[in-house]
Amino acid sequence: MDHGQFAELAAAAHRATDSLHAMLYFAPEAEEELTAAGLRPGRMSYFASRAAAMGPVGPGVVTATFYNFNPELVARHIPRAWSLASPDSILEARFRAAGTALQRLLGDAASGAEVAEAAELAREATRGCVPEGRPLYAAHAELDWPEEPLLVLWHAITLLREFRGDGHIAALVSAGVDGLTALVTHTATGRGFTESGAQASRGWTVEQWTAAVRSLQDRGLLDADGALTSEGQALRERVEAATNEAATGPWRHLGVERTQRLREIGKDLSKRVVAAGAFPAELFGR
Structure with a gap:
């Protein structure tokens, strides 16, 4: 397998497991556990639970590492x-919520042999990650590993996700x-968030979003209808190619055969959580 093919495999493994x-970010269990710990529901619980591995950092650090949220x-x-x-x-609270939510979404499969196998494979893949230049990954990588296979799988995928x-x-x-x-151009690809979902979840006003669209149109990256131009598409493709390239380390460590096996199991488990209603249609247009 050549370098380009390995980068594509890295992207495919990510897509298969990321769900x-x-x-967790849409699971009622997360809000229940995090509000019980003292946080306010909604955005506070999200920001704090994902950033907590870095310690009590300020808003600038969270904005920098999360990247596409309105700093306000x-x-x-x-x-x-x-x-x-x-x-x-x-x-x-976050780990408890992850375990409870996956138990609900996966049902009997949560304690099955495939989850245990995927947990071992994903944990092994994380041994191919390096912390240099990866602040959010590095923070989560310093946390203790859980013991239950379901949570080992969730934590390993968390590390792989933040590394990427x-x-x-x-x-x-x-x-x-x-x-x-980044958010406007990604939404324009038709993948991921709807435009209204992106604005609402990331905290951007209609005015801010419109100004960004106009700027991108002036730069020739969006057309008059807000769709990506050929130049805009080329920009997104360069970014994705660089992202895939930078994400190959853990999958090279795991090897082609084991990466393909994790991808296979991950796709099956991800289909189960999606079918169980893990993600809101109003955000993703499903």
Whole structure:
């Protein structure tokens, strides 16, 4: 398998497994556990639970590492969250929520042999990650591993996701794409968030979004209808190619055969969580 094919395999493995991590951000169990720990429901719980591994950091650090959120939205919740609950208690609540949510979404499969096998494979893949230049990954990589296979799988996918995400931000920065521009152009691809879902979840006003669209139109990256031009598509393709390239380390460590096996199991498990209603249709247009 040549370098380009391995980068494509890295992207495919990510797509196959990511839902098993991302389901947490929409699970009622997360809000229940995190509010019980002292946080306010909604955005505060999200920002604090994902950032807690870095300690009680300020809004600038969260905005920088999360990248495409409106800094004003982040500042409404961070650092106040740390006065309501400690990072350690937040992390404990997050792990409990992940386990409970996956148990509900996967049913009997949550304790099955495939989850145990996928957990071993995903954990092994993380041994191919390196912390340099990956701040959010590095913070989560310093947490203790859970013992239950279901949570081992979730934590391993979390590490792989944040490792890839840090590399994606580096690719965006290198391409001169700021957080809002990244969000607008990604939404224009028709994958991921709907436009209204992106604005609502990331805290951008209609005015801010419209100004970004106009700027991208002036730069020739969006056409008059807000669709990507050929130049805009080429920009997104360069960013994705650089992201895939930077994400190959753990999958090269795991090897082609085991990566394909994890992808196979991950696709099956991800289909189960999606079918169980893990993600809201109004955000993703399903």
